[in-house]
Amino acid sequence: MPTPDVSPAAHLIAARGGRVTRARIAVLEILQDSPRSLNHDDVAARLAADGMPHDRVTLYRTLDWLVEQGLAHRIIGPDRARRFKAGGETRSQHAHFHCDRCGHVLCLESIRPEEQFALPAGYQPERAELVFHGTCADCGRQRGTKA
Structure with a gap:
């Protein structure tokens, strides 16, 4: 039986030992596809545009998990807003x-x-x-x- 195609984001999440969920995959792919750092509201808007149901708490936890695992990094701007960018693998x-x-x-x-x-x-x-x-x-x- 052929195995379904698994996204690179899913591979990265699995390699960190995390649960591979639709939310984690979608958020990581949004960060990877963006040339700019994104705040929580930016990510939420892109999830909504993609028809991906989510809630604020899950999104905050997902972003924090990606940072903790080195898959993204957090940038705190002078406006105190947290922004996120993929590619924190090297920490x-x-x-x-x-x-x-x-x-x-x-x-x-x-x-x-x-x-x-x-x-x-x-x-x-x-x-x-x-x-x-x-x-x-x-x-x-x-x-x-x-x-």
């Missing part, structure tokens, strides 16, 4: 660029805030966050055309 820390006009957050994976800094005796850093603020290319082009 490496990296810098981000936050557009102050549209809220877009871009991962800058080539810039790693892992430098050794001289901290006072007894202080042990657990993570570092480096965020650049400014205007993204799209907003910059829009600003240029309105001049």
Whole structure:
């Protein structure tokens, strides 16, 4: 009997030892397909557009599980909104660029805030966050055309 095609997202979830559910697959695929980081409401809207029933609590838990498993990473913007992006497999820390006009957050994976800094005796850093603020290319082009 032939085996049904299993999506790459389902393989990633199974490889982490997690239950392969429609919600987990759908959310991970949405994050993988998006060039931008997405907040909870963005993911919920895409699930609804795809006809995927969901509730807010399940979506929050699914996003948190994906982060815990290294399948996505969480970015907290200056507006305190949590945004998510697929591809956290390496769990490496990296810098981000936050557009102050549209809220877009871009991962800058080539810039790693892992430098050794001289901290006072007894202080042990657990993570570092480096965020650049400014205007993204799209907003910059829009600003240029309105001049």
